[in-house]
Amino acid sequence: MSENFEPVIIGFTCNWCSYRAADLAGTARVKYAPNVRLIRMMCSGRLDPTFVMKALSGGADGVLITGCHPGECHYIEQNYKALRRFILLKRTLTQMGIEPGRIKLVWASAAEGVRLAAEITKMVEEVRALGPLNWNSEQVSVSSNQSSVISDQSPTLITVH
Amino acid sequence: MQRLTIDPITRLEGHGKIEIFLDEDGNVANTYFQIPELRGFERFCVGRPVEEMPLLTNRICGVCPEAHHMAAAKAADAVYHVDPPPAAKKLRELLYSGFYFTDHTTHFYALGGPDFIMGPDAPVAERNILGVIHKVGLEIGGKVIQARKYGHTIVEMIGGRKVHPCTSIPGGLTKGITEEQRKEIEQMGRWGIEFAQFSIDLFNKIVLGNKAYVDLIIGDIYTHHTYYIGTVDEKNKVNFYDGKVSVVDPDGKRIGKYAANEYTEWIAEHVEPWTYLKFPYLKKIGWKGFVDGKDSGVYCATPLSRLNAADGMATPLAQEEYEKFYSTLGGKPVHQRLATHWARLIELLYAAERIVELATDPEITSPNFHTIPTEKPTEGVGIVEAPRGTLTHHYWTDERGVLTKVNLIVGTTNNYAPMSMSIKKAAEAFIKKGVVVNEGILNRVEMAFRPYDPCFGCATHSLPGQMPLQLTIRNAKGEVVEVVKRD
Amino acid sequence: MSKPKFAMYWAASCGGCEIAVLNIHEKILDVDANFDVVFWPVAMDAKYKDVEAMDDESILLTLFNGGIRNDENEKMAKLMRRKSKILVSFGSCACEGCIPGLANFSNVDEIIDTAFHTLTTDNGSEFKLQTHYSVPEGEIHIPTLLPLLKTLDQVVKVDYYMPGCPPESHQIAAVIDLVIQVLQGKATLPSPGATIGVGNSTVCDECKRARNEKKIKYFTRIQLTHPDPALCLLEQGIPCNGPATRSGCGALCPAAGAQCIGCYGPAEGVMDYGSRLISSFASVIDGNTPEEIEKVIDGIADPAGQFYRFSLAGSLLRGSKTARS
Numbered sequence: 025m026s027e028n029f030e031p032v033i034i035g036f037t038c039n040w041c042s043y044r045a046a047d048l049a050g051t052a053r054v055k056y057a058p059n060v061r062l063i064r065m066m067c068s069g070r071l072d073p074t075f076v077m078k079a080l081s082g083g084a085d086g087v088l089i090t091g092c093h094p095g096e097c098h099y100i101e102q103n104y105k106a107l108r109r110f111i112l113l114k115r116t117l118t119q120m121g122i123e124p125g126r127i128k129l130v131w132a133s134a135a136e137g138v139r140l141a142a143e144i145t146k147m148v149e150e151v152r153a154l155g156p157l158n159w160n161s162e163q164v165s166v167s168s169n170q171s172s173v174i175s176d177q178s179p180t181l182i183t184v185h
Numbered sequence: 186m187q188r189l190t191i192d193p194i195t196r197l198e199g200h201g202k203i204e205i206f207l208d209e210d211g212n213v214a215n216t217y218f219q220i221p222e223l224r225g226f227e228r229f230c231v232g233r234p235v236e237e238m239p240l241l242t243n244r245i246c247g248v249c250p251e252a253h254h255m256a257a258a259k260a261a262d263a264v265y266h267v268d269p270p271p272a273a274k275k276l277r278e279l280l281y282s283g284f285y286f287t288d289h290t291t292h293f294y295a296l297g298g299p300d301f302i303m304g305p306d307a308p309v310a311e312r313n314i315l316g317v318i319h320k321v322g323l324e325i326g327g328k329v330i331q332a333r334k335y336g337h338t339i340v341e342m343i344g345g346r347k348v349h350p351c352t353s354i355p356g357g358l359t360k361g362i363t364e365e366q367r368k369e370i371e372q373m374g375r376w377g378i379e380f381a382q383f384s385i386d387l388f389n390k391i392v393l394g395n396k397a398y399v400d401l402i403i404g405d406i407y408t409h410h411t412y413y414i415g416t417v418d419e420k421n422k423v424n425f426y427d428g429k430v431s432v433v434d435p436d437g438k439r440i441g442k443y444a445a446n447e448y449t450e451w452i453a454e455h456v457e458p459w460t461y462l463k464f465p466y467l468k469k470i471g472w473k474g475f476v477d478g479k480d481s482g483v484y485c486a487t488p489l490s491r492l493n494a495a496d497g498m499a500t501p502l503a504q505e506e507y508e509k510f511y512s513t514l515g516g517k518p519v520h521q522r523l524a525t526h527w528a529r530l531i532e533l534l535y536a537a538e539r540i541v542e543l544a545t546d547p548e549i550t551s552p553n554f555h556t557i558p559t560e561k562p563t564e565g566v567g568i569v570e571a572p573r574g575t576l577t578h579h580y581w582t583d584e585r586g587v588l589t590k591v592n593l594i595v596g597t598t599n600n601y602a603p604m605s606m607s608i609k610k611a612a613e614a615f616i617k618k619g620v621v622v623n624e625g626i627l628n629r630v631e632m633a634f635r636p637y638d639p640c641f642g643c644a645t646h647s648l649p650g651q652m653p654l655q656l657t658i659r660n661a662k663g664e665v666v667e668v669v670k671r672d
Numbered sequence: 673m674s675k676p677k678f679a680m681y682w683a684a685s686c687g688g689c690e691i692a693v694l695n696i697h698e699k700i701l702d703v704d705a706n707f708d709v710v711f712w713p714v715a716m717d718a719k720y721k722d723v724e725a726m727d728d729e730s731i732l733l734t735l736f737n738g739g740i741r742n743d744e745n746e747k748m749a750k751l752m753r754r755k756s757k758i759l760v761s762f763g764s765c766a767c768e769g770c771i772p773g774l775a776n777f778s779n780v781d782e783i784i785d786t787a788f789h790t791l792t793t794d795n796g797s798e799f800k801l802q803t804h805y806s807v808p809e810g811e812i813h814i815p816t817l818l819p820l821l822k823t824l825d826q827v828v829k830v831d832y833y834m835p836g837c838p839p840e841s842h843q844i845a846a847v848i849d850l851v852i853q854v855l856q857g858k859a860t861l862p863s864p865g866a867t868i869g870v871g872n873s874t875v876c877d878e879c880k881r882a883r884n885e886k887k888i889k890y891f892t893r894i895q896l897t898h899p900d901p902a903l904c905l906l907e908q909g910i911p912c913n914g915p916a917t918r919s920g921c922g923a924l925c926p927a928a929g930a931q932c933i934g935c936y937g938p939a940e941g942v943m944d945y946g947s948r949l950i951s952s953f954a955s956v957i958d959g960n961t962p963e964e965i966e967k968v969i970d971g972i973a974d975p976a977g978q979f980y981r982f983s984l985a986g987s988l989l990r991g992s993k994t995a996r997s
């Protein structure tokens with residue numbers, strides 16, 4: 025594995041908390057690793073496991089999902105839903121040979137910019153140690169009978185390299 | 186050296202081919218029967234829950250999914266050490282008899298029968314089901330379609346679906362049948378008995394009434410002296426669904442019977458590096474190559490084998506035909522492969538009689554069709570008789586009932602070695618220096634493996650239906666000098 | 673006037689799709705009346721060479737079933753594509769890989785090694801299978817397995833999809849009717865890329881079992897319970913794939929007391945079948961803490977197999993990491 029491997033991590037972040045946290049981190053000049061491409065969702069409950077599959081098959085080395093702390097979701101219970109999906113998804117991916125360290129769920133409030141930055145840095149190092157995922161899907165084209173599911177929040181996904 | 190490649194139609198693009206090498210004199214030097222496909226069920230079933238095996242292994246073969254469904258269900262019962270209630274076993278056997286009825290009908294009328302009814306030298310265009318119908322009357326065509334439909338209906342009523350049944354689970358079934366369904370099945374069974382008798386009469390008239398055919402059947406070319414295996418009940422009568430596997434030697438003497446969980450003492454599989462399929466043989470005798478005789482572990486598992494390995498049929502009408510079969514052909518065992526077609530019809534009759542027996546069993550509509558397993562799952566073997574040979578599924582699981590290892594010995598595979606031998610022998614007999622390899626020769630080689638009803642859905646597949654061949658003759662340099670093909 | 677040409681071909685298939693077509697019974701005669709059947713290995717002589725000799729796009733309609741497991745399957749897919757005007761990906765194997773696609777959890781070496789080292793295999797000499805092998809009389813060969821089983825549309829462009837393992841015969845008959853009507857100018861073809869012979873909702877929508885939006889505290893297994901015959905299986909804890917699976921079969925399996933295992937593939941608009949099913953299962957789980965949730969899903973014995981049973985090869989990931997090594 026090459027020494028200057030820079031992992032690419034896709035971060036799906038909730039608009040109300042962690043996206044602001046990250047934003048805050050940015051404005052406060054808290055440094056976090058530049059390897060994460062953040063994609064804003066209205067809520068972690070919006071996370072469709074398809075996004076994660078698409079990110080991994082499209083070349084991401086890891087996926088980070090963030091949301092408001094339990095009990096603090098703006099849409100009441102949606103982050104519990106995210107948690108259930110996440111746990112199921114992670115088990116599935118483990119069976120597919122994808123190391124657990126590549127998929128993370130972090131709760132962070134809008135005020136926790138520093139903590140979030142630290143989590144991100146930690147994850148980047150972990151994934152760096154795991155090496156590139158290199159999901160060589162030959163091409164990412166999907167059967168044309170299926171309409172596009174990736175919605176407006178995620179155009180950046182397609183161009184991840 | 187010349188070389189002939191025979192690609193069965195269904196396998197022309199990769200499902201099974203025969204290479205025949207000729208020596209400098211133009212006689213057969215050797216033949217290779219290759220199976221070019223492997224899907225890897227033994228690998229990818231590992232990690233799957235055992236209750237899914239009857240649904241996953243279905244997809245090994247769309248011609249005999251019922252056989253895999255049953256063998257898998259029985260292996261899963263064994264893994265859980267659970268004994269399904271009597272109604273469940275009877276329902277499974279009823280489903281299975283319906284399947285046999287359809288399958289044997291298809292084979293006789295569409296695949297094996299035309300050779301006899303129309304004659305091996307009849308023009309190809311006539312040597313098929315349509316030719317049969319023209320010769321014996323349009324009404325029969327309707328009956329054949331009806332017979333297939335009835336069998337499928339029984340499968341669907343009990344199995345929930347037409348092609349890949351879904352109702353067998355460890356400990357029994359997910360559903361039973363109603364009194365109306367029972368009645369309907371009984372009626373179909375009664376009609377089936379008549380249909381089977383009619384088919385046997387037809388065979389008697391057309392084949393046994395013709396000396397040339399009888400000579401062909403009892404002649405040497407299509408004869409192999411091998412061991413035979415087949416499942417029998419406690420009274421040593423043929424059974425498709427359950428019992429012990431009886432093994433008889435080339436003299437017809439029973440050398441033993443094994444229960445499902447003893448199969449590894451009896452069966453081993455030889456491998457060759459040039460084919461994806463293995464060659465099962467009798468372990469106690471050993472692999473001596475593709476040869477006949479008592480010292481060679483090659484065995485055969487077909488309708489003929491089942492009759493040879495048993496002491497009779499469990500139903501009265503089939504028993505009568507069984508006795509007639511052996512008295513006509515000079516006693517047990519019968520080694521002539523072409524007699525397999527006749528044996529199949531006797532089994533057809535048995536299947537129909539068994540449908541009626543089971544459909545009139547007072548327990549068949551019982552709502553008690555499933556026993557919940559209570560023991561820890563471990564390891565288990567399930568065996569049924571697939572139409573094309575004894576089918577063995579062997580599973581190992583962890584304590585959650587998730588597969589850790591799988592071994593499958595599927596129907597057609599049993600006959601891979603004897604089939605290869607039959608092909609070689611027919612090729613040697615018919616392809617000789619100075620003989621023009623024509624379409625009639627092709628058919629005679631083809632006739633050598635047709636009695637086995639090879640279905641490489643198990644290995645790969647080849648469906649009931651016409652199976653014409655293409656034969657390419659190459660000279661020593663590998664150049665094509667002649668192509669013989671049937672249209 | 674000559675009739676339009678019809679073909680049906682199987683690649684790595686179990687043959688069940690062919691049986692399903694033959695099971696349309698008398699409708700087969702309509703095929704015969706309206707088409708010139710030029711290539712159909714199960715029903716007639718192969719004439720492989722004849723297909724090669726045909727003009728490109730001279731076959732109007734080809735139903736292609738079976739997955740792409742080896743190089744010969746791939747070659748045939750390309751040939752049939754070239755010769756056909758309308759190529760239908762027929763059956764679950766061609767559409768999404770089906771059960772044989774579960775092989776994409778392993779790599780090819782593991783698959784072959786397993787087959788040749790089973791308990792009963794006598795492989796003392798430890799040979800390696802050879803696709804080109806020299807026998808004393810000459811060289812013989814068999815096709816080479818591809819690293820991953822592929823769906824038809826991963827190899828060639830497909831015009832229509834017809835899922836199901838196998839597609840139900842009444843659906844096949846309906847599709848054949850439609851094509852005949854198109855030929856007679858009485859109907860138009862669906863838009864390219866459409867999925868045909870199916871419903872446009874989910875198996876749950878066709879299922880007669882009552883659903884009550886109930887959350888579950890545990891998953892169980894079909895053999896370990898006697899489910900209520902009138903209630904939704906999933907709500908009784910039995911992992912049923914109905915919510916993510918496309919309608920079309922009439923919910924046969926739940927009607928017969930068994931869970932839907934997903935043979936009709938992803939419902940309309942679903943890009944990745946397993947992802948959709950993960951969401952569906954997640955929504956019935958009762959639990960808010962990681963511990964509670966983990967405990968519930970411990971009851972799913974084989975998550976990846978459950979979620980991708982029929983569609984691994986056609987999924988976004990296509991197979992496991994091992995299969996790619």
Ligand code: SF4
Pocket residue numbers: 244247348684685686687688689690737738762763764765766770771836837838
């Ligand atoms: S889709 Fe199902 S029925 Fe069709 S070939 Fe594949 S396994 Fe067989």
Ligand code: SF4
Pocket residue numbers: 875876877879880881882883903904905906907912913914915923926931932
């Ligand atoms: S989950 Fe299964 S049982 Fe429940 S409604 Fe859907 S298809 Fe029917």
Ligand code: SF4
Pocket residue numbers: 346837875917918921922923924925926931932933934935936937
């Ligand atoms: S219920 Fe599900 S598994 Fe059964 S036939 Fe319908 S789609 Fe296939």
Ligand code: FES
Pocket residue numbers: 038039040041066067068069090091092096097098099100102103
């Ligand atoms: S709004 Fe932040 S997780 Fe729901």
